[in-house]
Amino acid sequence: LVVALTTTLLSACGGSSSGGVYNQAFNVSGRWSGIIKDTYYGEALITMTLSDNGGNVVGQMITFGPNSCFTGYSTSQLTGTATQLPANTSGDNPLTGDQENSNQGSVALSMTVDETLTTVNADGEEEENTTTYIVTFVLSGNSSTLTGNWGGTWYGPQPVSANFCRYPGIEGSITLQRI
Numbered sequence: 001l002v003v004a005l006t007t008t009l010l011s012a013c014g015g016s017s018s019g020g021v022y023n024q025a026f027n028v029s030g031r032w033s034g035i036i037k038d039t040y041y042g043e044a045l046i047t048m049t050l051s052d053n054g055g056n057v058v059g060q061m062i063t064f065g066p067n068s069c070f071t072g073y074s075t076s077q078l079t080g081t082a083t084q085l086p087a088n089t090s091g092d093n094p095l096t097g098d099q100e101n102s103n104q105g106s107v108a109l110s111m112t113v114d115e116t117l118t119t120v121n122a123d124g125e126e127e128e129n130t131t132t133y134i135v136t137f138v139l140s141g142n143s144s145t146l147t148g149n150w151g152g153t154w155y156g157p158q159p160v161s162a163n164f165c166r167y168p169g170i171e172g173s174i175t176l177q178r179i
Contacts (some may be wrong), residue, residue: 026084026105027143028052034176035149036063048176052082057109078137080109107146109137137174146176 029052034045050059059078084105116130139148151171 024103026082026103027108028057028082031179032176033179034174036172036174038172039170053084057107061111068146078109078111082107084160103142107139111135139174143179149173
């Protein structure tokens, strides 16, 4: 009986992690591929190249396929942050000294593009007006898989999609796998 209880107690203190690795820092540096969906066009394939330097993230997103608000913006810059889950939260065993959820966290990214349009005012003079469009991406997962949502206002490739992408609050989902 003593051996059985000791074995049970020691088993309860053992740890495992999703992905089989613990005490590995959450880091999103690298190449990612996946699917982005929007409310008008549906799915498009994407790749992202991200650099995570201590939680400060920069990168680029490339969209493949003709039917996306993001097609044509392969050089759009992404900026944001990556945050590792803290110890003793969901997925971590508080009875161990290891942090089993260390490879999990969240990522918040934004993409900004300025569109400058030349218009003619009432006096017949040309004026340039610049509008800034911002899309945010909120993702969670681990260093191998991220899922989440995006939203904002985007002007999209001209001329077909621009009107649909300009709707304030356009949104969708995004799923990424590290490649």
